[in-house]
Amino acid sequence: MSPVSDDDVSLPHISDNDLKPFYVLHKASDCQQRVKKPVGRSSRKVKVNLSASLATSDEGEMQDDQLHENSRMKNFHNAWVKIESTIKDVLHNINADVFNEVDSWVHKSFDSICSNGKPDANKATCAYPIVTDVTAKQIFTALVVMNNMEFVDDLQTFADLGTHLQSHGCHVANLSSVDFSVKSGIGGCLRSLLRQILSSSIDVADISVLASWYIEHDNYKHPVVVIIEDMDRCSGPVLSDFILMLSEWVIKIPVILILGVATTLDASKSILTSKAVQHLSPSKFFLGSPADRLDAIIKAVLVKPCSGFLVGHKVAGFIRNCFLRQDGTLTSLVRAVKMALVQHFLMEPLSFAVNGLLDEESEESTSVAEAWPKQAFDLPSCSRRLSEPKSEVALDGPSKMIEVMNLWSCVVLCLHEAGKKQKTTLLDLYYEALDPKLYNLRHSDHLELKPDSQRPSWIQGINGTSSKMQKGGLIGQTTRQVRDLSPAALLQLVEKWSKQTDGFIEIHEKVKELQLQEKIEDDTLKELANRSRRQTIRNSGNLDRSTKTLNDKAAALISCMTRDHMQPIECIPFHEIVCFKNVDKLQAALCGDPRRRIQLDLLECHNFLKCSCCGKSSNAPSSSMHDTTLMYTLAQEHGDLINLHDWYQSFRAIIFQKTVKERHRMKVSPSPKKRKMTAEPQNITEASVQARFCRAVTELQITGLLRMPSKRRPDFVQRVAFGL
């Protein structure tokens, strides 16, 4: 079934091509055929054949599999397109305000430049702009503060800002620090500026080209906007020169600068020369904080099931750790989600059944299959349920799953609203809400109605941990915070809940009830305020008590919601179809760990080669081992410096040792079978051992695990890695 033939991949021989810096291996083979094929999305996405992993027996099944693969690929494509567009929308909404602000500022600045005199053909024909006044040489500059040291996340923001301004009639060029390097100098940035604005390649980097272009046609009716996305990383002198040059020409070409600032607002002063700073007339704009963006994306992509794809608790934990500990960029988070998506549809054969599931539009709900495919009943989550005594409740179709998931996300969002005051991030809440263990604990807690003393001790143990987790846990904390809210905040919160829960009858009614009670309280409060002060004082204790009970009720409501309706995806039968849980695979694909893995390869090569000749369990050096792994194992016994002579001697000893042993064994055992096995070259020459030693050292050098002898220490190599 494998599409690849089983020809052995031959081991390398040095050929001509190996010595060319580069060569064309082959050209696209079937481009002619492909044109003739019916063009359509499905035809294009289906070419990847995934069947290698599936064992198939007969023709019909094969066809079935083919169909399933096709729908898997289609599902992947749809899911990703949906996630991508969702992210785009979310970011667009977050940035919309700032973008509009910048846009109106650009036009205002342009008007004020033009009020000094519109550029026209007369001025342009002058050899040099006639500006003597320093104030007239000001360049309007927007300092866009990113609130984020990680400029990666803002690359897209500035690209979007560029298109936004372009759609509002500006000439836009997006430059980055790469253009402002010392190496390419002022010519480099000018060239890419001209390239983008004139949209044709120009050989001479001369600003007068831009000036003459600007007065052509109707170009001069619009401002020229130059966006530099990461000012902090630009070379100061080059950027200063660039600004000085622009300021000389500002009358002819009203350039407006937009500088992305990652560090602090006065960064421009430290990077640029004072002369260049003089020419800037800065305004400040602030982009949304990364935390807000993160929450918005998590909400849209992961909490609200927008794509029919979800991740399990451990994967969520991995993504969270990635964000918090390692990288802190949204880009990496989105990348992780995409990678998880790819892995899921590659690995889960049943993912073809996602088709149409979780589409928010109700029109498409007809496409939701009423039942899961029959193979799905073998899934662990399902068979577990079937083995339980009360199996009649368990096995609902996809529509029920959507319902449960929507309820879950509704409760999570309610919790998030409640925790907003305490700056609870959605990422943490999301991670905790996905925990199947916590859910099961909560549930067993609830079902167990016997008094404490009658419970068996093991349940108490569980409950002990559960209450501890609840206390320490974010969800428990958030629930308790609801108790301490002020009446006004509580009112707001309940209002938000009521909005959030709209459409979920079970919860919504309870929230409405609470809202009603609150209203009554509110009314009495107002009434009380109207009465005399004395009475108010007398009643204040009473009032306190009533709001307290209201708080309690709200807290009870949210904890009841958490208990009854927040069922994590991993507790739902058939969740394997939509939920990605293989955290190890994801981690391996996202962040390779060459330093550790390459050393492990060398130290535990038997796990990969699985040969019969070397010792199975131990890593004791033996002559049959791969030379380089043998050498690296030997190197472990040395300190940070390895004496080449000693190393060679121990290597040599091991190479010869085995042969002696074998000879010995040959003498001892008369069986011809064993003699055959030991048909090794007996005559190992000294030179060949030296050659093997040399090659092994070279290979270790290629992996970077060794530093070669220096002039000062000609007889030692240096170890680079200590421990894994």
Added chain:
Amino acid sequence: MDENDMIDEEEYEFSRNYFLAKESGKSVKKSSAHKVSELNLADEQELRAEVSNIEPKHEKEIALLINSYKKLYNEWVFELRYGFGLLMYGFGSKKTLIEDFASTALTEYNVIVVNGYLQSINLKQVATAMAEVLWDQLKMQLRSASGGTSRDQQPFNSRSMDDLIAFLDEPHKTENECLVCLVIHNIDGPGLRDSDTQHLLARIAACSHVRIVASIDHVNAPLLWDKKMVHVQFNWCWHHVPTFAPYKIEGVFHPLILAHGGTSQSVKTASIVLQSLTPNAQSVFKVLAEHQLAHPDEEGMPIDVLFTSCRELFLVSSLVTLNSHLTEFKDHELVKVRRHSEGQDCLHIPLSKDALEKLVQEMNH
């Protein structure tokens, strides 16, 4: 909490290992002052001959291991198609594996292979080749789709790098994707290791018509890239594929540790280095070699004499170009500079007469 403990534990383990190594290093240093020269070393020619004749171990197992990765090819193609770059790592040469993957599973793509283990690679030429291949495919598609003639295209080799990248990054015109897959063996290799090259590679990798498959061998290779390159441009998907295959070609350019300081280079390495140079540089080297053969008693060829003969042959036009060739020769230790008895700088090829004759012969073929 637990995870923190684990990390602390790991860090502790690491520092302990480090200090243990340092300590034992000292003691070894004290006790062992053996010199490499104490060994009964074979001479370099013999060593080199032996290196090329090393009997392979575990050949069968290695072949099985490499073949076992074939079942992952589909997965790799899928990841490649959806915009990830494949980064292969793990011990052993991955050259055969990747090329096998490219030629069996990537037949729909144009594939260009870059041998990063070589000393000097001109990325401009690579980009030009990529653009040419892509242009051929696009032209074919346009012709068969519309039947009309295609628009004229400025020859790619006269274009600037920015133009080439812009061409590779044009939006896809037809529903059928035309893709160029760039296979880079040893993206961490000596010819590609500097930061400018890596930035350029990242820009190429981010183009809409380009997909990238690369291999690394150095444990610290990830330090070559910043976050923008890793997450946005290369968008690496890591694959751990140890092969344990010998680094035959990758190791050719490393000096043998037991050879005497690498003073005399063998014909083989010299000719390999020469092959990677431009034809003009090769000819300049030939002039020098022939002079040395013709005047075996002289200490070397004075630079001005070399310059005059090269100019007469129209190999160089100025001293600047000659010097750039010479710098390259010196970098690869093909040529040494000696002070003549009269105080003049002379150029000398550090090879024996026989070796040099052989080299010149090889170059003539």
